[in-house]
Amino acid sequence: MRIGIAGITGRVGRLLVEEVQAAGVALAGGTTRTPDRAAGLPPACPLFDDIAALAEVCDVVIDFTHADTVVANARALAGTKAAWVLGTTGLSAQQNESVLKAAEHVAVVHAANFSPGVTLVQRLARMMGQALPAQVYDAEIVEMHHRQKVDAPSGTALAIGQAVALGRGVDLDAVRESGRDGHTGPRREGAIGFAALRGGQIVGEHDVLFTSADEQITLSHRAFDRRIFATGAVRAALWVKGREAGLYSMEDVLGLPPL
Ligand SMILES: NC(=O)C1=CN([C@@H]2O[C@H](COP(=O)(O)OP(=O)(O)OC[C@H]3O[C@@H](n4cnc5c(N)ncnc54)[C@H](OP(=O)(O)O)[C@@H]3O)[C@@H](O)[C@H]2O)C=CC1
Numbered sequence: 001m002r003i004g005i006a007g008i009t010g011r012v013g014r015l016l017v018e019e020v021q022a023a024g025v026a027l028a029g030g031t032t033r034t035p036d037r038a039a040g041l042p043p044a045c046p047l048f049d050d051i052a053a054l055a056e057v058c059d060v061v062i063d064f065t066h067a068d069t070v071v072a073n074a075r076a077l078a079g080t081k082a083a084w085v086l087g088t089t090g091l092s093a094q095q096n097e098s099v100l101k102a103a104e105h106v107a108v109v110h111a112a113n114f115s116p117g118v119t120l121v122q123r124l125a126r127m128m129g130q131a132l133p134a135q136v137y138d139a140e141i142v143e144m145h146h147r148q149k150v151d152a153p154s155g156t157a158l159a160i161g162q163a164v165a166l167g168r169g170v171d172l173d174a175v176r177e178s179g180r181d182g183h184t185g186p187r188r189e190g191a192i193g194f195a196a197l198r199g200g201q202i203v204g205e206h207d208v209l210f211t212s213a214d215e216q217i218t219l220s221h222r223a224f225d226r227r228i229f230a231t232g233a234v235r236a237a238l239w240v241k242g243r244e245a246g247l248y249s250m251e252d253v254l255g256l257p258p259l
């Protein structure tokens, strides 16, 4: 088993190096556009500027980079035998489409959040979306992250929103309200609201609130250490090796029964 890391110099990339080694798996190398940022990586770790070249020497590529890489990475990996564990967030509709296309050719595990806890929160959010009528319970999602984060709302917040929308049987894009400001008018019935906060070194905080006139139910998740994403992604990589082409989720990796 050989794992490669796209974005190996990044915050998550560097933790992935440690977690791949801790799992006793061969680290095949990583991609970087800036090899001078490679200080601190294992001395023998091969570096590539091209994900296709990395994929040639891997069974699985774990990719935590930037949304701008996704279309090119999807095309490159579709032409190889390596599976793709994709954690990058902030994807446009077209970038998401390219992930689906790649999954016709290779196995892809795509998750906005590789922590087991968030995977369960998503499932609970879907169940609550189904059980709590939208006419009575207002759903709002609040997230907070470190000041370096470049996309908002977080991929996790959007995935939780998707789960609520799925539970309610609605299209998230049709009911989404993000970043309210100014004379917004009253809250639209059935809206799913998002608020994104940024500051300091917060690893990742997500709350989903269902509020009626009479009660409030809140699901909360706090990531205390970014390592939780790296251990989850390595777990996904070990799980996906040798699987047939298709799009898989962290629910599949954890073996949760279908809802
Ligand atoms: N799914 C999950 O569980 C999680 C997902 N994430 C997501 O993973 C991604 C990476 O997060 P994080 O490690 O914190 O980010 P960093 O910015 O620390 O790392 C990203 C790395 O990607 C590389 N890169 C390649 N192409 C680009 C580009 N076009 N623009 C910017 N960087 C590029 C950079 O390396 P170089 O300069 O060497 O090329 C950079 O070091 C984000 O989308 C984030 O939201 C984060 C945590 C958990």
Ligand SMILES: O=C(O)C1=N[C@H](C(=O)O)C[C@H](O)C1
Pocket: 089, 090, 112, 113, 145, 149, 150, 153, 154, 155, 156, 157, 203, 204, 205
């Ligand atoms: O950029 C981050 O840091 C994180 N990104 C992911 C997201 O957008 O949901 C996951 C996690 O919350 C950390």
